[in-house]
Amino acid sequence: MQIPFLNQLQTLTGPPINKIVGVAPTGPVRAAAEQLLQHVLHGLPEMLAAAVGQISTGQLLASYTTAREFNPAKIIGFNAEVIRQQQQAMRALQLPPDEQLTELLITLRTQLHLLRLLPDGQRFLYVAVDCRDTNLGIAREVMRTCEP
Structure with missing residues (x-):
């Protein structure tokens, strides 16, 4: 059941877990980011987190995480700076x-x-995986094949 107040209350505790969340304004950019994360999630169901961000601004467009302590919104700007x-x-x-x-x-x-x-x-895909669940070759191939 979708109750707006409860959904808003849940966001105060951290990012939603096991759910793709679009952050960018509704439109083709957000839809493309969410679709990209769907493809990655399909290929890497055991991943820890994933996000799509803009390189120039470090803005988060969409994210997915499996744990509240792993918050892609906090690190996407730093990753953009690394790039x-x-x-x-x-x-x-x-x-x-x-x-x-x-x-x-x-x-x-x-x-x-x-x-x-x-x-x-203009954009980049960020994925975090546990070494015990996924090897580098699989993660790289899934990311490469998910490109639009």
């Missing part, structure tokens, strides 16, 4: 124009955090 800094480093290296950043991997002891730039160059 911008890496792009700046690549410009400093004066690499050929056809060399472009496609993916970043952050490896922790028990988790993998992947950032994949989407083909439009």
Whole structure:
């Protein structure tokens, strides 16, 4: 049953868990972000979290998480900054124009955090998985095949 007051009250305790949440204003950008997360969730049902964000602003467009303590809204801006800094480093290296950043991997002891730039160059997909549940190859392939 959908009770608006209870839904609003639930958001005060943290992000909804096991549910894709669109944050961007309703429209094609939000729908595309939610659809992308649906594809990732279908391919990686055991993932910890996923989100779609804008690179230039660090704005969250849509997110999914399995635990309230894992809040993509808090980290999406930092991930966008990591991408911008890496792009700046690549410009400093004066690499050929056809060399472009496609993916970043952050490896922790028990988790993998992947950032994949989407083909439009304006947005990125963030996925976090537990190393015990998913290997890197599977996560990368699911992210690659989910691109619009």
